[in-house]
Amino acid sequence: MSAFLALSRRELLLLWRQRGEPLIALAFFLLAALVFAFGAGPDAALLQRIAPGVLWASALFAVVLSLERLFESDHAEGALDQLALSPISLPMVVAAKVLVHWLGSGFLLLLAAPLVALAYGLPWALWPTLLLTLLLGTPSLSLIGAVVAATALGARRGGVLIPLLALPLMLPVLILGVTAADAAAAGLADGAHLLLLGAALLFALPLSLVAAPAALRQALEAG
Amino acid sequence: MVLLQGRALAAERGWRLLFRDLSFELDAGGGLLLNGPNGSGKTTLIRLLAGLQPPLAGRLLWQDRPVDEDREGHRRRVAYVGHQPGIKPALTPGEQLAFEAGLQGVPAGRLAAAEARFHLTRFRDLPTALLSAGQRRRTALARLVLSEASLWLLDEPATSLDAEGEASLWALVEEHRAKGGLVVVASHGAVPLAGVARVDLAQFAPAVAPA
Amino acid sequence: MQRFANPGRFLRLADALIPWAATVATALILLGLYLGLCVAPADYQQGDTVRIMYVHVPAAWMALSGYLFLAVVSAAALVWRHPLAHLVAKAASPLGAAFTFLALVTGSLWGRPTWGTWWVWDGRLTSVLVLFFLYLGHMALYGAFDDERRGQKAAAILALVGAVNLPIIKFSVDWWTTLHQPASVFRLDGPTIDAQMLWPLLVTALGFMAYFLALVLLRAKQEVLSQRARALALLQAGA
Numbered sequence: 001m002s003a004f005l006a007l008s009r010r011e012l013l014l015l016w017r018q019r020g021e022p023l024i025a026l027a028f029f030l031l032a033a034l035v036f037a038f039g040a041g042p043d044a045a046l047l048q049r050i051a052p053g054v055l056w057a058s059a060l061f062a063v064v065l066s067l068e069r070l071f072e073s074d075h076a077e078g079a080l081d082q083l084a085l086s087p088i089s090l091p092m093v094v095a096a097k098v099l100v101h102w103l104g105s106g107f108l109l110l111l112a113a114p115l116v117a118l119a120y121g122l123p124w125a126l127w128p129t130l131l132l133t134l135l136l137g138t139p140s141l142s143l144i145g146a147v148v149a150a151t152a153l154g155a156r157r158g159g160v161l162i163p164l165l166a167l168p169l170m171l172p173v174l175i176l177g178v179t180a181a182d183a184a185a186a187g188l189a190d191g192a193h194l195l196l197l198g199a200a201l202l203f204a205l206p207l208s209l210v211a212a213p214a215a216l217r218q219a220l221e222a223g
Numbered sequence: 224m225v226l227l228q229g230r231a232l233a234a235e236r237g238w239r240l241l242f243r244d245l246s247f248e249l250d251a252g253g254g255l256l257l258n259g260p261n262g263s264g265k266t267t268l269i270r271l272l273a274g275l276q277p278p279l280a281g282r283l284l285w286q287d288r289p290v291d292e293d294r295e296g297h298r299r300r301v302a303y304v305g306h307q308p309g310i311k312p313a314l315t316p317g318e319q320l321a322f323e324a325g326l327q328g329v330p331a332g333r334l335a336a337a338e339a340r341f342h343l344t345r346f347r348d349l350p351t352a353l354l355s356a357g358q359r360r361r362t363a364l365a366r367l368v369l370s371e372a373s374l375w376l377l378d379e380p381a382t383s384l385d386a387e388g389e390a391s392l393w394a395l396v397e398e399h400r401a402k403g404g405l406v407v408v409a410s411h412g413a414v415p416l417a418g419v420a421r422v423d424l425a426q427f428a429p430a431v432a433p434a
Numbered sequence: 435m436q437r438f439a440n441p442g443r444f445l446r447l448a449d450a451l452i453p454w455a456a457t458v459a460t461a462l463i464l465l466g467l468y469l470g471l472c473v474a475p476a477d478y479q480q481g482d483t484v485r486i487m488y489v490h491v492p493a494a495w496m497a498l499s500g501y502l503f504l505a506v507v508s509a510a511a512l513v514w515r516h517p518l519a520h521l522v523a524k525a526a527s528p529l530g531a532a533f534t535f536l537a538l539v540t541g542s543l544w545g546r547p548t549w550g551t552w553w554v555w556d557g558r559l560t561s562v563l564v565l566f567f568l569y570l571g572h573m574a575l576y577g578a579f580d581d582e583r584r585g586q587k588a589a590a591i592l593a594l595v596g597a598v599n600l601p602i603i604k605f606s607v608d609w610w611t612t613l614h615q616p617a618s619v620f621r622l623d624g625p626t627i628d629a630q631m632l633w634p635l636l637v638t639a640l641g642f643m644a645y646f647l648a649l650v651l652l653r654a655k656q657e658v659l660s661q662r663a664r665a666l667a668l669l670q671a672g673a
Binding site for chain 2 (some may be wrong): 002003005006007009010013014017018073074076077078079081082084085086087088089220221
Binding site (some may be wrong): 237238 | 580581665668
């Protein structure tokens, strides 16, 4: 347990030291939302309707772009070897890294989402649902992303490969998040959708903590 | 008493068979020196001994029990310093070693000793990205001081080290052996350690079929 | 070189099965198409455009079952570490991708006159499109690493993780109200579709499966042979 905390502390320290990266992803998130708004035009009703979709799409892109830093540098520097040989099991290594990765991606997006919601004129009544979908959904994105990042370690053209692999796998989460927000917008109960998002998270957790370590071991075996 | 035993080990890289039928035995306090030209499989063998890669053939035994039956135990008894130092450029040596100590559950009091051993104290608060290759290598080696592991696996550990650094390294290794620890060193050339067994990996390369 | 001894048996099996499967495939596909395009009745509403269904539906079945096949073979490859399983997976995914593409295109061609639109973002279509991209990602992984075996293992992991998508596709038409027709063949209480339309579908589907089998075996055989050639070349080069 203390080893897990030691690793989490190190990851947080690294996140802070290299805070340019998550901040760039955040800037990209806001910029993407801006671009969508320009593309859609000034129709206020339209912007309100597409706000959840835009938020979620931008979130997906921002998270996918940040996946490379999850394992790549550790792998290149030999630090992954050390982690594999440390007292922490690989699933716990993945858990610590995903947690801190989420703090630097999904969590930041969650904090910035109100800005986008304001810009798109989303009614206040819909804010809780929207933010709740991001809170429940973005950790799943980090978990799924961890599997993809681990699988693509050391691949040629990893920068292009990761989005190709990650986006199809993340789409169900996006669909769940957007339909929840749309249901709330239509005045329907969103509880079922939010429960589904929670279920997706509960499903992604063991899946990621089994598949990502397996992929990491493959990367280590390749030397 | 034989602690580490390799029986008929074979390994490959890419589609190439690197070595086969390699066997060795190490007692407490023993040392093994792996020699061989580039590409002969020194690094692969070291990683194999660490448990990072499974062998293509053969078995690795610790105290007569196969290593893959007790992976966790093997992880705990191994300290590995590879080609890449395994340190993060954004962290300082002090933070690096504090992290290692936290991982291994070592009390913080030993940190100062580890830093002093490899003369890191002067620059312990500089990010390792700003340090020279030799200073980074010493930071990586300092983790050995914190480690409680009995099997040390060192892949070309003297790379980039100056005379002072090398002296610290080999003195530390001999102390470790005196306490009953084992060490396996991969190196291009000779190594100033007493009484080590030598394995020339080129001798275990597969025979080339005549064209 | 011992690891290439087992594939010998596989090669002999493949050589025996491929011509048989190819013949069955040709026969069944031709029969199924004949039944669907000529014999089966036209729909009372859609007229003759309904006949696209006789290609679209079997193709869609193949898209899904192809991925199921891929997932099972990938699991076998990871669990039993059988090198042939990796080669079969590598052979299968382009075929699955092709069937998925066929399903998407024929579906689109069918949708235009029937629904008035080439595409709609509903549960079924979206998840089949996602399936297509999963296939593409799987194919991309093989060539993405310098060591091909790393690519094989990575692809196997991805295939399994993506298998989660399959139930979502199957049940998407039930979960989300959609333009796409709900299930009328694979239902717990039996198919609701008329026998005259069911038979061409089944015959064509079987034909597609035989075709899939023939091509997977052929491509897997190619992979085994090219691996052998590569190993021999390395040996000759004195590696």
